[in-house]
Amino acid sequence: MRETARLEERFGPDSVGIVQTQYYTFAHPPNEMVLESGEKLGPITLAYETYGKLNPQKTNAILICHALSGDAHVAGYHTPQDRKPGWWDFMVGPGKPFDTNKYFVICSNVIGGCKGSTGPSSINPKTGKPYGLEFPVVTIGDMVEAQRYLIDHLGINQLLNVVGGSMGGMQALEWAIRFPDRVKTATLIATSARLSAQGIAFNEVSRRAIMTDPKWNAGNYYETEEKPDAGLALARMIAHITYLSEEALHRKFGRKLKDREKYGYNFSTEFQVESYLHYQGDAFIKRFDANSYLYITKAIDYFDITKGGQLTLEEALRPAKAKFLILSFSSDWLYPSKDSKEIVRALKKNNLEVTYCEIKTDYGHDSFLIRNPTMEEMIVNFLAKNLEE
Amino acid sequence: MRETARLEERFGPDSVGIVQTQYYTFAHPPNEMVLESGEKLGPITLAYETYGKLNPQKTNAILICHALSGDAHVAGYHTPQDRKPGWWDFMVGPGKPFDTNKYFVICSNVIGGCKGSTGPSSINPKTGKPYGLEFPVVTIGDMVEAQRYLIDHLGINQLLNVVGGSMGGMQALEWAIRFPDRVKTATLIATSARLSAQGIAFNEVSRRAIMTDPKWNAGNYYETEEKPDAGLALARMIAHITYLSEEALHRKFGRKLKDREKYGYNFSTEFQVESYLHYQGDAFIKRFDANSYLYITKAIDYFDITKGGQLTLEEALRPAKAKFLILSFSSDWLYPSKDSKEIVRALKKNNLEVTYCEIKTDYGHDSFLIRNPTMEEMIVNFLAKNLEE
Numbered sequence: 001m002r003e004t005a006r007l008e009e010r011f012g013p014d015s016v017g018i019v020q021t022q023y024y025t026f027a028h029p030p031n032e033m034v035l036e037s038g039e040k041l042g043p044i045t046l047a048y049e050t051y052g053k054l055n056p057q058k059t060n061a062i063l064i065c066h067a068l069s070g071d072a073h074v075a076g077y078h079t080p081q082d083r084k085p086g087w088w089d090f091m092v093g094p095g096k097p098f099d100t101n102k103y104f105v106i107c108s109n110v111i112g113g114c115k116g117s118t119g120p121s122s123i124n125p126k127t128g129k130p131y132g133l134e135f136p137v138v139t140i141g142d143m144v145e146a147q148r149y150l151i152d153h154l155g156i157n158q159l160l161n162v163v164g165g166s167m168g169g170m171q172a173l174e175w176a177i178r179f180p181d182r183v184k185t186a187t188l189i190a191t192s193a194r195l196s197a198q199g200i201a202f203n204e205v206s207r208r209a210i211m212t213d214p215k216w217n218a219g220n221y222y223e224t225e226e227k228p229d230a231g232l233a234l235a236r237m238i239a240h241i242t243y244l245s246e247e248a249l250h251r252k253f254g255r256k257l258k259d260r261e262k263y264g265y266n267f268s269t270e271f272q273v274e275s276y277l278h279y280q281g282d283a284f285i286k287r288f289d290a291n292s293y294l295y296i297t298k299a300i301d302y303f304d305i306t307k308g309g310q311l312t313l314e315e316a317l318r319p320a321k322a323k324f325l326i327l328s329f330s331s332d333w334l335y336p337s338k339d340s341k342e343i344v345r346a347l348k349k350n351n352l353e354v355t356y357c358e359i360k361t362d363y364g365h366d367s368f369l370i371r372n373p374t375m376e377e378m379i380v381n382f383l384a385k386n387l388e389e
Numbered sequence: 390m391r392e393t394a395r396l397e398e399r400f401g402p403d404s405v406g407i408v409q410t411q412y413y414t415f416a417h418p419p420n421e422m423v424l425e426s427g428e429k430l431g432p433i434t435l436a437y438e439t440y441g442k443l444n445p446q447k448t449n450a451i452l453i454c455h456a457l458s459g460d461a462h463v464a465g466y467h468t469p470q471d472r473k474p475g476w477w478d479f480m481v482g483p484g485k486p487f488d489t490n491k492y493f494v495i496c497s498n499v500i501g502g503c504k505g506s507t508g509p510s511s512i513n514p515k516t517g518k519p520y521g522l523e524f525p526v527v528t529i530g531d532m533v534e535a536q537r538y539l540i541d542h543l544g545i546n547q548l549l550n551v552v553g554g555s556m557g558g559m560q561a562l563e564w565a566i567r568f569p570d571r572v573k574t575a576t577l578i579a580t581s582a583r584l585s586a587q588g589i590a591f592n593e594v595s596r597r598a599i600m601t602d603p604k605w606n607a608g609n610y611y612e613t614e615e616k617p618d619a620g621l622a623l624a625r626m627i628a629h630i631t632y633l634s635e636e637a638l639h640r641k642f643g644r645k646l647k648d649r650e651k652y653g654y655n656f657s658t659e660f661q662v663e664s665y666l667h668y669q670g671d672a673f674i675k676r677f678d679a680n681s682y683l684y685i686t687k688a689i690d691y692f693d694i695t696k697g698g699q700l701t702l703e704e705a706l707r708p709a710k711a712k713f714l715i716l717s718f719s720s721d722w723l724y725p726s727k728d729s730k731e732i733v734r735a736l737k738k739n740n741l742e743v744t745y746c747e748i749k750t751d752y753g754h755d756s757f758l759i760r761n762p763t764m765e766e767m768i769v770n771f772l773a774k775n776l777e778e
Contacts, residue, residue, distance in 0.1 A: 037654035137654040197638035197662045201630045204663045205623060207656070212619040214603060230601040234594060238627060241590045246722070249586035255693060263691055265426035265526040267596065267683060271690065273586045274593045294656060301660065302652055304644060333635070333722070 014093045015085065016051045016076035016100055021116055023047055026149045033145060039136040043125070046150050047072045047116025048108035051092055052100030054156070060387065061156045062098055063147065064088065064107040065164030065171035068239075068296050069288060071115035074107040090371050097379045102387065103160065108150055110143040110171075112296055114289035117146075121222060121289045133219035138295060140167070140303045144174045151182070161383060162322075163187035165368035166335065167296070170303045173343070177305060180321040185386045187325040187379060189368045190332050192339035193313055193346075194304035199334060202242050203297040206235035210290045219291050232290040233281030240280045245331035245364035249273060313346035320347070324354040325382040327375055329367040355382060403482045404474065405440045405465035405489055410505055412436055415538045422534060428525040432514070435539050436461045436505025437497035440481055441489030443545070449776065450545045451487055452536065453477065453496040454553030454560035457628075457685050458677060460504035463496045464489075479760050486768045491776065492549070497539055499532040499560075501685050503678035506535075510611060510678045521680060522608035529556070529692045533563045540571070550772060551711075552576035554757035555724060556685070559692045562732070566694060569710040574775045576714040576768060578757045579721050581728035582702055582735075583693035588723060591631050592686040595624035599679045608680050621679040622670030629669045634720035634753035638662060702735035709736070713743040714771040716764055718756040744771060 011017055025045040027033040032042030049072045054061060064074055066087070075092035077085055092098040098105050109117035112135070120135040127134070151159065162172040162183050169191025176186040195203075210216055213231025221227050241249075253273040257263075260270065269275050305316040324347055328340035337358045347354045359374045361367045368375065400406055414434040416422040421431030438461045443450060453463055455476070464481035466474055481487040487494050498506035501524070509524040516523070540548065551561040551572050558580025565575040584592075599605055602620025610616050630638075642662040646652075649659065658664050694705040713736055717729035726747045736743045748763045750756045757764065 037652075039654070133656070137656075194644060196635060197642045197644065197660075198630065198635040200644070200660050201638065201662050201666055204658075204660075204666060205626045205630065208623050208626065209598065211656070212602070212623060234597050234601060237594045237597065241587065241594065246585060246587040246725070249590065253586045255583060255586065255589070255697065257697070263426075265428070267522070267526075267600070267687065269593075271586075271589050271593075273590050277590055277593060298656065308644065308646070336635070 010080060011077060011085075014095050015089070016093045018080065019049055019051065019073070019076040019078065019086075021047050021049055021072055021078070023116065024150050024153050026153070033142070033149070035136055035142045036139045037137055041111070041118070041136055041138075044111060044118045044146055044149070045116070045122075046108045046111070046118075046146055048106060048150060049073055049086075051075055051105040052103050054104040054154070058156050059158070059160060060102060061104045061106060061154070061159050062161045062163065062383075063151065063159050063175070064092070064098070064105060065147075065162065065168035066107060066110065067164070067166040067168050068300065069284070070168070071113065072107050072109040072117075073115070074105070087369070091376070091379075097376045098383075103383070106150070106154065108147055110296065111146045112138045112143070112292060112299060114292040119289070120219065120291035120295055130222040132222065132291060135291070135295065137298055139299050140170045140174050141178065143299065144171050144178055147171070147175075148179060148182075158182050158184055160387060161185045161187060163189070163379075164191070165189035166191055166365065167300050170300070173305065176320040176322045176324070177317065180319050183322045185325065185382065186322045187327070187382065188340070188343065189327045189375070190329055190335045190365055192335050193316070193343050194306060195300055196339070200301045202238065202334075203301050206238050207294050207297055209234040209238065210294060216290060221290070227285070228290045229285045232285050232288065232293060235293055236284040236288075237277045237281040240277060242334045243364055243366040245333065245362050247331060247362040248364050251362070252276075313342060314349045317343070317346050317350055317352070320350070320352060322352070323386060324352060325378060326354060326356045327368075327378065328358050329363065329365070330358055330360045331362045332365040332367065334365040399469060400466060400474075403484045404478070405482045407469065408438050408440065408462070408465040408467065408475075410436050410438055410461055410467070412505065413539050413542050415542070422531075422538070424525055424531045425528045426526055430500070430507070430525055430527075433500060433507045433535055433538070434505070434511075435497045435500070435507075435535060437495060437539060438462055438475075440464055440494040441492050443493040443543070447545050448547070448549060449491060450493045450495060450540075450543070450548050451550045451552065451772075452540065452548050452564070453481070453487070453494060454536075454551065454557035455496060455499065456553070456555040456557050457689065458673070459557070460502065461496050461498040461506075462504070463494070476758070480765070480768075486765045487772075492772070495539070495543065497536055499685065500535045501527045501532070501681060501688060503681040508678070509608065509680035509684055519611040521611065524680070524684065526687055527684060528688050529559045529563050530567065532688065533560050533567055536560070536564075537568060537571075547571050547573055549776060550574045550576060552578070552768075553580070554578035555580055555754065556689050559689070562694065565709040565711045565713070566706065569708050572711045574714065574771065575711045576716070576771065577729070577732065578716045578764070579718055579724045579754055581724050582705070582732050583695060584689055585728070589690045591627065591723070592690050595627050596683050596686055598623040598627065599683060605679060610679070616674070617679045618674045621674050621677065621682060624682055625673040625677075626666045626670040629666060631723045632753055632755040634722065634751050636720060636751040637753050640751070702731060703738045706732070706735050706739055706741070709739070709741060711741070712775060713741060714767060715743060715745045716757075716767065717747050718752065718754070719747055719749045720751045721754040721756065723754040
């Protein structure tokens, strides 16, 4: 109890406090998981975290799906010394929107990732060496299929809610179509039923930044001294621009210079916005694997529930049974509101219950990672309503 | 005459036909040009082309200023075998908007460029080797100052019109402020009085793509076998996305695959939009110098007629005397209409005559390089009105 009191003092009463990442391994040969590509993958380990308690009826489970650079560590701290909590800490905890007094919250690192789940940096059991490009290309569908193994393992039949922003929203949408009976409600934030041509274009230049870095070495850099840090940092810098709106960049940095009053007339970093991007790039290489970046962006590019136009959106969504909450952000130009509205219309044509809100904010695509009263309130109400029903 | 007839048959009656690039060298030491940075540069050569004839009163001269990747070759062909004409050929020629039956049209390659004007790939007379990064950083003001030498050399006191899109528009605006008595009218297309934070951000990641290519070698690659082609191609690919609107990319490519019907589940080029970007990158390295790309993007970043907010836009524009035509494109997100409208308002506060039109088009920033009846008509009328007055 004294320990609990001390942690509460350290982290506050609405923090989940100290949490531990857990691991579940499945799909052992010869029962590998069959991927959308037709290739087989196994064994597969998923790193995951849970917060709160599963109720006896097992009806209060929420699966949070992370975005491109996220991981299983949604909330709380791994050690008392951690300076930063999990990536969506303001959303998950006692009394927070995903209220751990009420809900059992789960998040797992996607396959293809580099935060504990099986991905290109994992050891290939067939060779005893890291997979590198031997790792098979995975899709959003494959990520969801792997999560389904975990949900089975946790003994949960139906998820109260599957929720995610950006690529996380793609997974939530995929869950609702692929496993209609196992998803009571789905919350899609700043996402799309298929990535736009512009989105593919930005992902491709980001991948190109990595793959043209000589230190990438066709994906074989795990056992060498140097990694494709320059390429990965550049990829992150490019992507980061697309996560913010022009307005946010203007307000935050404008044309302000960094640590100087006059132009230097050279090619050093001069503007604050340049310095900020470099910081983002440099911080990213410390926590992310370049090959995982390739695999995950490829999965995002491939996401298209209409199967390349073979189905209309209405047809593609026909299997879904969940109630939907869909949120988009007015200044998000990477996953613009029109992509969300398209899903809303198609769901309504299928007579599904859907609540939609375009939230006014100028933070751009990354808005879902920033506290927003409207977003929080809508999620709270949507969950409360559906827990009772 | 038979030769003329043959060329007319080859190129059409509204082509300027075969043209030759000319060169003017000035600022010979010890009379070097003093740059905004305080550094001196000389001798300076400008590559330029002219079309049409200067009238005896010298009142029909139009200076076209090119954008980042442009050059002096605006219209016509250098040889009868050329497959493509100059970069704004549809705008310049007999009967075209910049009608060479009426106007004397001039365009020079900017200093810092790589198409015949003095830039980082030129020989530094002090060392006998290419400048590389020894070349001083230049500004839009410096580019305009160098053009002024050329206009003096051509014996023109006042330009009927200075016109340009994007960085060309920045030069036209700079001309109007810097040399008010020498600019009768100015046409600014898809431009801004200062580059946005987002614009700086994209330029910086493009530069970073070049500077992290090991073959860039701190700018010393002119005498080596290999050039920073991968970095320059990537820079161009990044920039190219920003030149097009999401709508244009969607209409042109959508999610269509290239030469295949199914996903390949590997990292080869699969989507048409990827293939298009690679084509753009690969074509660019054949015609552009990586160091020039660094210098010119830096000049664009530095452009800010308010001098970092020391002046209001109204104050910054106070010296101008020209009549203005300002055009922006509704789908241009790199130089959005609001940037143009800001200039319009400030000019009006200074009681200057200004005509403004936001042209509805979904081609994005690059719209000025594509035929557009509204753009052409507005330019024709604006010029006709001001030639007579």
